[in-house]
Amino acid sequence: MQTKPFRIGTRGSPLALAQAHEARDRLMAAHGFAGDMFEIVVLSTTGDRITDRSLSEIGGKGLFTQELEEQLTSGDLDIAVHSSKDMPTTLPEGLHLSAFLPREDPRDAVVGRTAPKLTELPEGATVGSSSLRRQALIRRLRPDINVITFRGLVDTRLRKLAEGQVDATLLAFAGLKRLGKPDIVTELLDPAEFPPAPAQGAICIESRVSDDRIQALLSAINHAPTFDAVTCERAFLSALDGSCRTPIAGYATCDGEDLHFSGMVLSPDGSQSHRVEMSGKRNAAEKLGYDAGEKVRHDAGAAFFEGWG
Numbered sequence: 001m002q003t004k005p006f007r008i009g010t011r012g013s014p015l016a017l018a019q020a021h022e023a024r025d026r027l028m029a030a031h032g033f034a035g036d037m038f039e040i041v042v043l044s045t046t047g048d049r050i051t052d053r054s055l056s057e058i059g060g061k062g063l064f065t066q067e068l069e070e071q072l073t074s075g076d077l078d079i080a081v082h083s084s085k086d087m088p089t090t091l092p093e094g095l096h097l098s099a100f101l102p103r104e105d106p107r108d109a110v111v112g113r114t115a116p117k118l119t120e121l122p123e124g125a126t127v128g129s130s131s132l133r134r135q136a137l138i139r140r141l142r143p144d145i146n147v148i149t150f151r152g153l154v155d156t157r158l159r160k161l162a163e164g165q166v167d168a169t170l171l172a173f174a175g176l177k178r179l180g181k182p183d184i185v186t187e188l189l190d191p192a193e194f195p196p197a198p199a200q201g202a203i204c205i206e207s208r209v210s211d212d213r214i215q216a217l218l219s220a221i222n223h224a225p226t227f228d229a230v231t232c233e234r235a236f237l238s239a240l241d242g243s244c245r246t247p248i249a250g251y252a253t254c255d256g257e258d259l260h261f262s263g264m265v266l267s268p269d270g271s272q273s274h275r276v277e278m279s280g281k282r283n284a285a286e287k288l289g290y291d292a293g294e295k296v297r298h299d300a301g302a303a304f305f306e307g308w309g
Helices: 014-031 066-074 132-141 154-162 173-178 212-219 224-239 282-300
Strands: 006-010 038-042 079-083 095-100 108-112 126-128 146-148 168-172 203-208 248-255 258-266 273-281
Touching (some): 014 079, 066 203, 168 173, 248 282
Antiparallel strands (some): 108 168, 248 258
């Protein structure tokens, strides 16, 4: 019998808090628990504290998770709630992604100041984005555009946009919806032409592998189609040694017991790209994603990946 609150770890940004509250609310509904059965614990991560450089310069995606994972491992937290696309493909020993909430819309959203669409921006316009994938895809679509690194909280980026520092910025539509800001979007980008990051739009919950009590708690809110799709996408990343240093896109969808995956790797300047499409069974999602990564690696050739590290 649980006598003290379950401790839910999260970063302190408005989006991270919205995601932690969604996980808590789903657990309350699934188990009939009152709100005082959960405590949301806010931790500052290295990635939150360093906002003037790109992630590839300061150490990668793990900078958003390390402090949370240390407290998970020690037992100070019961679970941690993350944006799935922030998670490294390799987790600390003893931890796993044990549940995924139903995925939100995975598309990228344009918030334009001088024009609503990327294709309508004036020649030589400046677009801000912290994602190497978005930067490469923007350059692929509009080689004339000046792309600059644009990190910080959503509201910080929107303030910089309003101040005129850039003509447009790109954000995940899922995050804007969770923050109650979908109306600021001026264009939603077609995933076929502007594919999302692997795991974009999905909230994941990390916990200890050995904690059967917590696993039983989380199994009630795990969304199986999201679990399978994101497992496939993360396997694709893993096969390519994916990190924030490599422009990689990937998106899987479930149809009954079947799964379809589409992936892409790009050169940082967007001038070269290689795509892969594969389908299979959901119960082999991880293998399908890994095989897709191996295929695109083979098709692109070793020279394509040189200099990415």
